[in-house]
Amino acid sequence: MAMKQSAGKRVGVTVLAWVVAFLIFFPILWTFITSFKSELDAIAMPPKFLFFNWTLENYVEVQSRSNYLRFAENSIILSIGANIVGLLISVPAAWSMAFAPTKRTKDVLMWMLSTKMMPAVGVLVPIYLLFRDLHLLDSLWGIGFVLMLLNLPILIWMLYTYFKEIPVDILEAARMDGASLLNEIIYILTPMAAPGIASTMLLTVILSWNEAFWTLNLATSNAAPLTAFIASYSAPEGFFWAKLSAASTLAIAPILVLGWFSQKQLVRGLTFGAVK
Amino acid sequence: MGSIELVNVCKAFGGVKVINSVDFAITDGSFTVFVGPSGCGKSTLLRMIAGLEDVTSGQVLIDGLDMTNIGPAKRGLAMVFQSYALYPHMSVRGNIAFALKMARQPANVIEQKVKKAAGILNLTEYLDRKPRELSGGQRQRVAIGRAIVREPKAFLFDEPLSNLDAALRVQMRVEIDELHQKLKTTMVYVTHDQVEAMTMADRIVVLDKGAVAQIGSPLELYNKPNGLFVASFIGSPTMNLVMGPSAAKRGATTLGVRPEHVELSTTAGEWPAQVLHAEHLGSETFIYARAEGIGPLTIRLSGEATHHAGDRIFVTPREAHVHRFDKDGKRIG
Numbered sequence: 267m268a269m270k271q272s273a274g275k276r277v278g279v280t281v282l283a284w285v286v287a288f289l290i291f292f293p294i295l296w297t298f299i300t301s302f303k304s305e306l307d308a309i310a311m312p313p314k315f316l317f318f319n320w321t322l323e324n325y326v327e328v329q330s331r332s333n334y335l336r337f338a339e340n341s342i343i344l345s346i347g348a349n350i351v352g353l354l355i356s357v358p359a360a361w362s363m364a365f366a367p368t369k370r371t372k373d374v375l376m377w378m379l380s381t382k383m384m385p386a387v388g389v390l391v392p393i394y395l396l397f398r399d400l401h402l403l404d405s406l407w408g409i410g411f412v413l414m415l416l417n418l419p420i421l422i423w424m425l426y427t428y429f430k431e432i433p434v435d436i437l438e439a440a441r442m443d444g445a446s447l448l449n450e451i452i453y454i455l456t457p458m459a460a461p462g463i464a465s466t467m468l469l470t471v472i473l474s475w476n477e478a479f480w481t482l483n484l485a486t487s488n489a490a491p492l493t494a495f496i497a498s499y500s501a502p503e504g505f506f507w508a509k510l511s512a513a514s515t516l517a518i519a520p521i522l523v524l525g526w527f528s529q530k531q532l533v534r535g536l537t538f539g540a541v542k
Numbered sequence: 543m544g545s546i547e548l549v550n551v552c553k554a555f556g557g558v559k560v561i562n563s564v565d566f567a568i569t570d571g572s573f574t575v576f577v578g579p580s581g582c583g584k585s586t587l588l589r590m591i592a593g594l595e596d597v598t599s600g601q602v603l604i605d606g607l608d609m610t611n612i613g614p615a616k617r618g619l620a621m622v623f624q625s626y627a628l629y630p631h632m633s634v635r636g637n638i639a640f641a642l643k644m645a646r647q648p649a650n651v652i653e654q655k656v657k658k659a660a661g662i663l664n665l666t667e668y669l670d671r672k673p674r675e676l677s678g679g680q681r682q683r684v685a686i687g688r689a690i691v692r693e694p695k696a697f698l699f700d701e702p703l704s705n706l707d708a709a710l711r712v713q714m715r716v717e718i719d720e721l722h723q724k725l726k727t728t729m730v731y732v733t734h735d736q737v738e739a740m741t742m743a744d745r746i747v748v749l750d751k752g753a754v755a756q757i758g759s760p761l762e763l764y765n766k767p768n769g770l771f772v773a774s775f776i777g778s779p780t781m782n783l784v785m786g787p788s789a790a791k792r793g794a795t796t797l798g799v800r801p802e803h804v805e806l807s808t809t810a811g812e813w814p815a816q817v818l819h820a821e822h823l824g825s826e827t828f829i830y831a832r833a834e835g836i837g838p839l840t841i842r843l844s845g846e847a848t849h850h851a852g853d854r855i856f857v858t859p860r861e862a863h864v865h866r867f868d869k870d871g872k873r874i875g
Contacts, residue, residue, distance in 0.1 A: 435627035438594050443641035443688070444615040453640070457631045 300511035308507035324512035341491035345474040348413035352421050360425035378419040406489045417470040428462030465531040475521045492517035543605045544695035544728030545570040551600035562752045575731045577739040578749035584732045620689035624701040626681045628673040635669040638687045659687040696728035770871035773798045779840045794866035801842035803863035811856025
């Protein structure tokens, strides 16, 4: 009797999990399906789910109207470039907090995280004016710098939690073996923390890829990433839903594929250290 | 050369003093053991010698040179950690070779030294394995190999056998001792196990609450402990400590006598007692008794004895082996 209940409960939980997952995934699914509709079908009431004339015309028009590859290239350069620079800063910072903490370390960590709680719009004007005066508007360097700073607290915090898991003995053994601080980081710390570093990078690359507020306000054409590409499909006449869906699908496809193949590392990265 | 001298070394963490003016010398080539209960500061002292902990005041001299403010890499010492501290992402070869790589030795020299160290420690067939593929004893040998290959002035061992099972501990004790005989390099060994201390050391430094209680050879500490702490810490089972008239008539506050230095009788003796428990080990027998007006006593008898719980016995200390301690716990005579 107990076995039957347990099996029934298992089935119920599984069904519930699939329902929740479907609900969470539904917006993406709907966008994908809409991208293959005509504009009329896209706004039809009641909504058409699967039974309509599937067409590729939206993708053709999106690609002919704007250079998707250029926006994608900017997204790749910004996401990866900004986070590599961020990593170079955050690894020594996290090392110092994990292995040479002072009385202020916890306060510094909390302060860094607190900057994420501030609404970005609060500093939009000063940042915009600064970028204007420094000729950084619509430049990959300028936007990359902002993206790097946005993710720095997350990079440092996550690396700090990974580094705390590394036994100090091993680093001390490296010191006894004659390793300098740089050698300790290169030969011992980084290889041992590689899974954590990789999953942290994955997360921050995804965050940078999807970052819309700063990229829309600071970029116009040269440095515009895929977020600007999507936004260009909201016209004064209204939304061209089908084309917007096609643009959105093109914009999120690379990161969706990356996320799918690295989901284990992502989950590990987000939950590492949560349970001893 | 590997002589180490600690000159009035003190260590405080914030306002808490954990090492209190420790001052002694370790001669080149000797096997010195720091022993004491948990929290006495023996590992902290070792780490200060290694350079992994700062010295609050005092000096650490190695071969006469002041190394107090010199980093661990430049002291010429090698350390074997309690947890082995092997690099998990490197093979055995990589672990042993790491220090030589940091010293920028040529590849052929590194290979030769690694092979030699692996040969000494029977690790040759495991050179390409990762630490997770090794047993506890093998990992310990890799940790020792990593230390040997550096040809240090002295080896520092921080409770290296505490993670091993009893049988392996005995085997590794012998191996470390044999290594010392072979290499003739100074070894400083930290343990809380006084059996390890007694069996391995040329000299033992007994530490209590951050201070040196006594320094001497194992038998000196065993036969002439300078105070109650050393008397009861060294020796297994612990020394019997007796207060009251039996101590007073011998001019002491506390009388100490080792379990093997008493006479046992079923008819007459100084301390009448009742047997609480007897452990028959075949080669010897341990009797745990309670003496009237004295308290618990432990008696060690050679061979097999017929005493059992509930038996009435009489215990008499052998005068030549009695230790006398004053009211401050210090040895008299």
